[in-house]
Amino acid sequence: MPRLLLLIPTTTYRTEAFLEAARGLGVEVVVASERPNTLQDAFPQSLLTLDFQKPDLAAWEAAEFARRYPIDAVVPVDDLTTVVGAAIAEALGLRANSVESARAARNKAVMRGLLSRAGVPGPRHRLVSLDDDPELLARTGPYPSVLKPTILSASRGVIRADNPAQFVAAFRRIETILRTPEIVATGDGARQILVEEFIPGVEVALEGLLVNGKLQLLALFDKPDPLDGPFFEETIYVTPSRHLPAVQSAVADCAARAAHALGLREGPVHAELRVNGDGPWIIEVAGRSIGGLCSRTLRFGTGMSLEELILRHALGMTIPSLERERRPAGVMMIPIPRAGILSEVRGQSEAEAIDGIEEIAITAHPGQTLVPLPEGWQYLGFIFARADSPERVEIALREAHRRLQFVINPSA
């Protein structure tokens, strides 16, 4: 039986989906997390603790582990583990992205530099430091611009500035986020802010799989809610895209060029692009699959999950189909409307009764402290829909969200 090492951060939404896929494939799973599991002592052969912030050390420890308990594939389940995953794969001689490419995809400044040098369309940009004087930086713009940390994900700390005053305010706000101890611990990237020219247009998200350097398109999602700032909260994703086939093709080409420019060659790719009259522009490309619970919108062939597809690729198993089911599908990541303590969620039954709604997963728990963007990075939950058309999917998601009521009390 093949043995699979899953790199699962304790904060990920992706645990259940990957474990379920592994179970379905009948593979033996070893789970590594950054903090020890309570049952690790009883199952040292299947539960492992690795420091995800120290890829070299983690790779050495994983190699030692693999000498006793051989590993056939390593799969990082989300953004936090792509670099350590590449390092472990390299140490074990397994097919995967290079460490260098994984690092490039994790750091927005490195990514932007490589994409720019390769001529992949993207915003003009510059890298600034927390040591710089924001008042001086603000004089040169450009405006409108988008300021973002180089190392965070889920739109955390991403802020638009239309003028010098907003620039300074955004800089200070990001600085506060970056000075929190858990982010400082991530290293030099925590001292940098990327300043990008704001690219007008609509946004799409591409899900793909790299096999021997060739990008296979798995799904293209439209994001019907405008993402014009000041914060960039992800909400609705609907697939298939309603863009013209030529536009979709240009988006896929652009994402493939971006992945190539970073040196990504194997495994899942998630890319965010803007589309306007000048064509597609890469906002970000990551060597991972779609985040949150959003992969529940995707089924391939006769019902294969995205996670099964990823595991099959990593294990060198046959992939019966890369074709997404025909039925339109969508997800709404339920944003946190304001800071506070979640007390109660009302209206879930009424929301689930809407035609097309498949599931509503509330992932925030009662009593949880809620932090909205740009400081926060979590969602209240996820709404999933399938219908006969992308328009109906979008309508169902919006109506379900309208019926949900989140009782949020002020923090003490």
Add this chain to the structure above:
Amino acid sequence: MAEVEMKDKIQQLLDESINPAVAGHGGFVQLIDVKENVVYIQMGGGCQGCGMADVTLKAGIERMIMEEVPEVTEVLDTTDHASGNNPYYTPGKS
């Protein structure tokens, strides 16, 4: 093995090995039922709603039970994780 006997062995395993371990994270596991070699459990405390509950269940609890009672084919979690108000690990998107 009769279901009554299976229940006794699993309960003993929970009492002596599993619950003392998950108590370290403020959690506990209850045996709900055993039917046709499928074990139904419920998780509480720090395990209820925990982002790593699936790992603890599939890579730990299920294996432990299957080693002790080989007739068991699956361990199913019947917990209402959405209602957990003190999970040890809370997921966030990345």
